[in-house]
Amino acid sequence: MAVRVQVEDFDVANEYHQLVADNTADGAVVSFVGRMRDLNQGEQVRTMTLEHYPGMTEKALNKLEADARQRWSLGRVSIIHRVGTLTPADQIVWVGVTSKHRGDAFAACEYIMDTLKTTAPFWKKESTAAGERWVDAREEDQQRSTRWL
Numbered sequence: 001m002a003v004r005v006q007v008e009d010f011d012v013a014n015e016y017h018q019l020v021a022d023n024t025a026d027g028a029v030v031s032f033v034g035r036m037r038d039l040n041q042g043e044q045v046r047t048m049t050l051e052h053y054p055g056m057t058e059k060a061l062n063k064l065e066a067d068a069r070q071r072w073s074l075g076r077v078s079i080i081h082r083v084g085t086l087t088p089a090d091q092i093v094w095v096g097v098t099s100k101h102r103g104d105a106f107a108a109c110e111y112i113m114d115t116l117k118t119t120a121p122f123w124k125k126e127s128t129a130a131g132e133r134w135v136d137a138r139e140e141d142q143q144r145s146t147r148w149l
Contacts, residue, residue: 038088
């Protein structure tokens with residue numbers, strides 16, 4: 001349905017309504033919102049800047065959606081990821097999935113998020129009191145992603 005990479009914030013209620021508008025075939029809607037935390041690796045984080053490679057990132061997110069559709073019976077899928085400079089509590093990512101039944105919707109939403117964290121080409125730079133630092137994917141993210149192989 002929709003893959004967007006954007007600077008602007010998104011409205012969760014609006015995204016939900018777009019998923020379900022004129023959609024009476026799907027009885028399950030699962031969504032996830034990722035927000036920026038103010039603490040990472042034991043330090044207060046002031047800002048996080050997300051960079052991406054336009055075109056490549058959207059292609060990777062579209063592939064995630066296609067892969068999810070091969071694994072589960074899905075209705076609509078929406079993936080939004082923000083880029084630019086964010087502050088704590090800002091929304092970063094939205095994944096919304098519909099399906100006839102909840103099992104497929106839950107699994108697909110979790111798969112998309114787990115795989116997005118390790119395969120989508122985003123680069124994260126955090127600003128802390130100690131300075132700026134690039135952030136790699138966490139080991140936990142790698143482990144969560146490999147369980148879908």
